[in-house]
Amino acid sequence: MPQPASTPAPPYFAVIFTSVRSAADPDGYEVTAARMLELAGEQAGYLGVESARGEDGLGITVSYWSSLEAIRAWREHAEHAIAQDHGRTKWYSRYSLRICRVERAWDFEAENR
Amino acid sequence: MPQPASTPAPPYFAVIFTSVRSAADPDGYEVTAARMLELAGEQAGYLGVESARGEDGLGITVSYWSSLEAIRAWREHAEHAIAQDHGRTKWYSRYSLRICRVERAWDFEAENR
Numbered sequence: 635m636p637q638p639a640s641t642p643a644p645p646y647f648a649v650i651f652t653s654v655r656s657a658a659d660p661d662g663y664e665v666t667a668a669r670m671l672e673l674a675g676e677q678a679g680y681l682g683v684e685s686a687r688g689e690d691g692l693g694i695t696v697s698y699w700s701s702l703e704a705i706r707a708w709r710e711h712a713e714h715a716i717a718q719d720h721g722r723t724k725w726y727s728r729y730s731l732r733i734c735r736v737e738r739a740w741d742f743e744a745e746n747r
Numbered sequence: 748m749p750q751p752a753s754t755p756a757p758p759y760f761a762v763i764f765t766s767v768r769s770a771a772d773p774d775g776y777e778v779t780a781a782r783m784l785e786l787a788g789e790q791a792g793y794l795g796v797e798s799a800r801g802e803d804g805l806g807i808t809v810s811y812w813s814s815l816e817a818i819r820a821w822r823e824h825a826e827h828a829i830a831q832d833h834g835r836t837k838w839y840s841r842y843s844l845r846i847c848r849v850e851r852a853w854d855f856e857a858e859n860r
Binding site for chain 1: 835853
């Protein structure tokens with residue numbers, strides 16, 4: 635089962651991407667979404683990712699990065715830029731993108747559960 | 748269908764809560780989770796919330812706040828504190844909590860989709 639991302643002590647940066655899918659091209663979307671997660675993981679400054687889409691259609695993906703420069707480089711990555719363009723023209727009816735500085739963080743893990 | 752939260756221009760603050768549910772007490776969890784979303788919305792400084800849990804069990808809830816003081820007051824709210832305690836003793840096998848300052852934000856909305 636996926637787990638919360640294991641990130642270093644703050645400060646670091648987060649990109650919160652909240653989206654509503656259109657009905658268009660579900661297969662193409664799935665292939666590209668998986669490829670983007672793989673490609674993001676290969677970028678300098680990548681710290682981790684968490685992603686969930688509920689039955690109601692709202693999706694949240696949070697990626698974590700060591701610097702704003704790393705986020706900018708990922709946004710401008712050629713293959714990612716093509717995916718972003720398809721996102722706007724086909725796959726999403728709406729999204730919000732927020733760039734954040736993570737100031738404090740805690741983890742909890744239950745024993746024997 | 749739920750939508751991305753409508754938040755003001757940055758800066759503001761976000762709490763990213765990423766969790767894995769235990770198998771325990773699903774009914775009690777659902778009731779309290781809904782109540783906490785309702786109660787959060789009544790707090791001073793609350794700006795909005797986004798929440799998704801995927802079929803794989805990973806859940807992400809992001810709440811938005813006008814200040815760190817508003818986040819602290821919500822964390823210390825008596826009814827919320829009881830829910831947090833049940834979260835640690837019953838409902839979650841693991842979670843991460845991150846407090847962030849939102850520095851930049853964009854929205855996209857497709858026409859006619």
